Amino acid sequence: QVQLQESGPGLVKPSETLSLTCAVSGYSISSGYYWGWVRQHPGKGLEWIGTIFHRGNTYYNPSLKSRVTISVDTSKNQFSLKLSSVTAADTAVYYCARHNMIWGVIGDYWGQGTLVSVSS
Amino acid sequence: DIQMTQSPSTLSASVGDRVTITCRASQSISTWLAWYQQKPGKAPKLLIYKASTLESGVPSRFSGSGSGTEFTLTISSLQPDDFATYYCQHYSSYSWTFGQGTNVESK
Numbered sequence: 001q002v003q004l005q006e007s008g009p010g011l012v013k014p015s016e017t018l019s020l021t022c023a024v025s026g027y028s029i030s031s032g033y034y035w036g037w038v039r040q041h042p043g044k045g046l047e048w049i050g051t052i053f054h055r056g057n058t059y060y061n062p063s064l065k066s067r068v069t070i071s072v073d074t075s076k077n078q079f080s081l082k083l084s085s086v087t088a089a090d091t092a093v094y095y096c097a098r099h100n101m102i103w104g105v106i107g108d109y110w111g112q113g114t115l116v117s118v119s120s
Numbered sequence: 121d122i123q124m125t126q127s128p129s130t131l132s133a134s135v136g137d138r139v140t141i142t143c144r145a146s147q148s149i150s151t152w153l154a155w156y157q158q159k160p161g162k163a164p165k166l167l168i169y170k171a172s173t174l175e176s177g178v179p180s181r182f183s184g185s186g187s188g189t190e191f192t193l194t195i196s197s198l199q200p201d202d203f204a205t206y207y208c209q210h211y212s213s214y215s216w217t218f219g220q221g222t223n224v225e226s227k
Contacts, residue, residue, distance in 0.1 A: 104211030
């Protein structure tokens with residue numbers, strides 16, 4: 001059974017960098033699939049942040065591209081999100097997910113999500 | 121960019137009702153459309169992909185249809201567990217877009 005688990009600070013100061021990691025179990029990232037991040041502002045809808053392939057190919061939402069970096073560590077079977085220069089508008093629940101490109105699906109498996117608040 | 125518009129934003133229904141949610145794309149997207157169910161405090165759950173294919177384990181009362189620019193998610197007989205928010209999602213060229221969501225609430 002594929003499982004994803006987000007981890008990282010729940011509180012980040014304005015102007016600093018948000019850093020989250022998604023640990024994957026039950027499937028080797030190196031075996032394929034694309035992996036990515038989705039966020040949800042409190043009480044709002046879902047927003048794609050970015051995507052990575054195990055070879056390091058990355059794709060980002062144009063609205064966030066200048067501040068986002070997604071990386072992968074196949075030795076630890078995990079991938080990470082960095083979002084720089086955060087403001088209160090980046091307060092959200094952050095989900096990691098496995099994409100299924102054949103189906104065009106952003107998430108056939110999801111982490112449970114982690115709330116990140118931006119506040120001084 | 122392709123915009124996805126769901127309607128209605130909120131739907132009030134009773135157990136046993138037939139429920140239909142619509143998702144419209146700003147341009148043709150063939151059948152590159154998925155539907156998710158999300159409950160409060162939980163991650164989205166995949167229901168349907170490629171517009172009409174039911175994900176494994178999803179009850180058969182859920183169905184999807186459509187192609188091009190107009191798509192529907194239908195729940196044939198609403199069950200207590202189905203009160204939730206539903207999102208459509210489009211994929212194109214390494215980019216994903218969601219509809220704004222439809223909250224199905226108890227009448």
